[in-house]
Amino acid sequence: EEQLLESGGGLVQPGGSLRLSCAASGFTFSSYAMSWVRQAPGKGLEWVSGISGSGGSTYYADSVKGRFTISRDNSKNTLYLQMNSLRAEDTAVYYCAKDNVPGIAAAAGFEPWGQGTLVTVSS
Amino acid sequence: DIQMTQSPSSLSASVGDRVTITCRASQSISSYLNWYQQKPGKAPQLLIYTASSLQSGVPSRFSGSGSGTDFTLTISSLQPEDFATYYCQQSYSTPWTFGQGTKLEIK
Numbered sequence: 001e002e003q004l005l006e007s008g009g010g011l012v013q014p015g016g017s018l019r020l021s022c023a024a025s026g027f028t029f030s031s032y033a034m035s036w037v038r039q040a041p042g043k044g045l046e047w048v049s050g051i052s053g054s055g056g057s058t059y060y061a062d063s064v065k066g067r068f069t070i071s072r073d074n075s076k077n078t079l080y081l082q083m084n085s086l087r088a089e090d091t092a093v094y095y096c097a098k099d100n101v102p103g104i105a106a107a108a109g110f111e112p113w114g115q116g117t118l119v120t121v122s123s
Numbered sequence: 124d125i126q127m128t129q130s131p132s133s134l135s136a137s138v139g140d141r142v143t144i145t146c147r148a149s150q151s152i153s154s155y156l157n158w159y160q161q162k163p164g165k166a167p168q169l170l171i172y173t174a175s176s177l178q179s180g181v182p183s184r185f186s187g188s189g190s191g192t193d194f195t196l197t198i199s200s201l202q203p204e205d206f207a208t209y210y211c212q213q214s215y216s217t218p219w220t221f222g223q224g225t226k227l228e229i230k
Contacts, residue, residue, distance in 0.1 A: 035219070037167075045159075045167065045210055047219040059217045062124075095166055100178070106214040109157030111169035111178060 002026040002112050004096050009117030016086050016121070022079040022096030022114055030054070030074040033105040036081050037113070038092035048094070049081065050105060059105070064090075086121045093118050125149050125213050129222035135230040140201045144225045146194045146211035155215035158187055158196045161224075162207045170209075171196060201227075 008020040020036070035050040049070040050059040058070050069082040079096050094117050097110035126149035136142050146156065154174040159167040169178045171187035174194055184199040198205055206229050211222040 044224045045161075045212070045221040047212075047221065050217070050219070061218045100169060100172055106219050107155060108172040108176070109159075109169045109178075109212065109214060110167075113166035113168070116166055 002098065004098060004112060004114035006094065006096050006114040006117040009094065009119045011120045011122065012086055013123050014087060014121055017082070017084045018086065018119060020081040020083065020094055020096075020117060020119070022081075024077045024079065024098070027098070029072075029077040031102045033099040033102075034072065034079045035097050035099075035106065035110060036070065036079075037095045037097055037110070038090075038119075039095070039116075040089075040092040043092075046092075051079070052105060053102065057105075083119070086119075088121050091119060091121045124218055125152060125216060125220055127211055127213055127220050127222040129209075129211055129225050131225060132223065133226040133228065135228050136201055137230045138201055138203055142198045142201055142227065144196045144209055144211075144227075146189075146196070146222050148192045148194075148213055148215075151191045152213045152215035154190050155213055156187075156189065156194045157212045157214060158185075159210045159212065160205075160207045161210065167210065203229075 003025045005023045036048040051070045067085045071080045095113045097113045100108040100111045128147045156174045158171040161167040175187045209225045
C-alpha cells in the first residue's frame, strides 16, 4: 500500500522558518514526481511546489517562490519543503502528494496524499 | 495562470439523485483535468483523471467528461458517503490550479 506521512509542522513566528518532511513507502519513490499542496483553514486547495522524480526539476507557485525550497532524498524515500520568511498567510495544512502515474509531471493528478501537517504562522 | 471556476459552489441533494458539477478553465487545457473528493478533516482523494478516466477503486457511479475548457463530474446515484467537497484541478501547465470547490450537502 502506498503511504505518505508528513511531519514538521507547528507554530512559528512571522519571518521564521520551518522544514516539512514527507516519508514515502509502498512504491518506487524515485519514479514519481511529488508535490506539496496546502489548504488554509476553511479554504480550498492551493498547489505550492512540485519536484521531478530525479529532483532535477522543481516548480513553485508565485506565492512561495523565493521563500520555499522543495527537495527530495531518493535514498531515504523522503520529500522536503524548506519554508523561510514565513507569513501569516502561509498558515495552512500542508499535504504531500504523489503523482498518480510516472511520466509527465502531474498529468494524471495526485494520488495518494498524506494526512497533512498543520503550519501556523503567528506571533 | 489558468483559472478554474466550479459551479455551483454548493449543492443540496438527496440520496439517489443524479448530480452534475461543472468546471471551467480560463483557457484550453485539452483533457488535463482531474477531480478530487475531500471529506472534513481528511486528505483529498482522486476520483477522475485526464477528464474521464476513473481512478482505481472509485465506484462506477462517478464519471467525468469534457475537453478544452468545459468539464463535468457526474454522480449517477448519490450515496450517503458521497456528501463531501469536490475539487477540479488542471494539470496542463504550472502552476497546477484548483477550482474553489463544490460542497455537496444532504437535502
